[in-house]
Amino acid sequence: MAIAPLPLLLLLLVGGSSGEEAEVVCAGAACYTLHRAQLGWNDAQKRCHDNGGKLAPAHSPAEARRLQELLVGADWTGPAWIGLWLPRGHCVQPQEPLRGFSWVAGEEGGNYSAWLSEPAVTCLSTRCVSLKLAGPAGSPGWTAHHCRTPLPAFFCKFIFQGMCGPLPLAGPGRVTYNTPFGVRSPQLAAAPFGTLADVHCEAGGDPPRGNPPFAVCKKLEQGDGFAWHPPGPLCPAACAHRNGGCQHRCLEAPGEPPRCACHPGYTLAPDMASCLPEDACHPNPCQDICQTRPGGFECSCKDGYYLATDGRHCLDVDECLAKPCQHECHNTDGSFVCLCQPGYQPTGPGGHHCRDEDECAQPGVCPQLCINIPGSFHCACQPGYQRQPGSDACVDVDECLRDPCPGTCQNLPGDFKCLCSHGFLPEEDGHGCRAAPTAREEPSVGPDSTPQTTGTTGTMGALQTKGILRTTGAPSTMGIPQTLGAPIGATPPAPTAVGSAPGPEHSADGPRLLLYYILGSLVAILLLLAFSLALLACRKRAAKQEKRPAKSAADNYCWVPEQPESRGAGSERR
Incomplete structure (x- = not known):
């Protein structure tokens, strides 16, 4: 006959050692408590720390459901502090699941979040988070407050090495459990390591001298389990009373106290009263993780999944509902993947953010110029070029x-x-x-390059030219310059060397060079003309001398008529 497993979690309203009311739930290796006291976040954290714990986190759907059970069991609809805060100097990050907040219990951030309202974006003040039900039967949600704001309740979490099951009693009696975190309870489904159980037996079941029996939850010397010491059952009585405190069978022998035994296929638990399947997790009744517990087993799921209502199957958590990605989110089994839009690359922890990709940093993207723009790039051409239609190539502009x-x-x-x-x-x-500058603007030149004429009777008249003529190759004149007032007997000026190569300043100044060529040609023409006139004059003089008749020596004298001597004498006397 199959025996239903004992409940693993028992929610109780207990009175703390200080008289405060606290809701308690223990599971696995942790206990959660709900305390009612009007405190700020820092004072609530100190209360939890003084008892060996911290403000409770809610970093997974399973842990959020345990806090929800505390609120529902206490019929509490108000807010209660949890261990989520934003220290001073840290900024709210709207794109992250926790919005930049962190857990004080040291748990990793994870992808789970349950914000009822978005926290105000700030970097200057400390912000702390509370949890409350979103309606009478709603899921728990988060709200950010100033940390000094007093709230009427707070959650604590206490972590232990392990748990013991309920202390078995053979006879009538009652047990009071004193937990290490200062909470007293008349009954617990799972007592944490170090819990002291006070037992009061009825009908004279206490040991001699009236000292009530007690037991302590301790770690087994062999194995990884935990058990009460002494193991019990306490308050000895006959098996007729509550089956001697045994889950399956109670055995009695003459002169011996009752002892418990189990049905075939089960083995006695460390508490010596409960019975466990010889291998409750083989075959595995859970879809994912199976853990043997007193009286049965417990199923749990890996990160990214949550336990279904049947307590055995696991369902995928859609992390994309919390919008953890900057651009696009793709949900996968047990996780999610952030995707960036074209032209962007993943960055930051987990690749949740996206940064612009600088395509221009890669060589050969554009033929000439590359301009990076958010999510893309643009090719451009240098001045004097234009883009060829239909491509990024650049062609020269004529x-x-x-x-x-x-x-x-x-x-x-x-x-x-x-x-x-x-x-x-x-x-x-x-x-x-x-x-180019005109000849008037040129500086005066020396006698070696500028023609000058000086004569015995006067200076040569100014040369008159009708214009500066264009030349191609060697300079040539289109007409003979006219000169005025040049006497034949004037000394001709020295000719300018026409055939010499022009200097650097001439090659750089075309009009000046042309002017020098014209003046040199004019001087050469004047010299030739003067020479021709002189030669002609000499020839004419020589021809006249040849035609003149020969004369005697007397031709050079003049004859006068004779006169009388007397006249001549009288003349002398006069």
């Missing part, structure tokens, strides 16, 4: 099509250059031409 130069335009890769004609100089950027 600026000469816009006719930007006054003369000839030369297109270059990404630029252009103006070629200036004679009489003009290029601009510094090469994108235009300006007129």
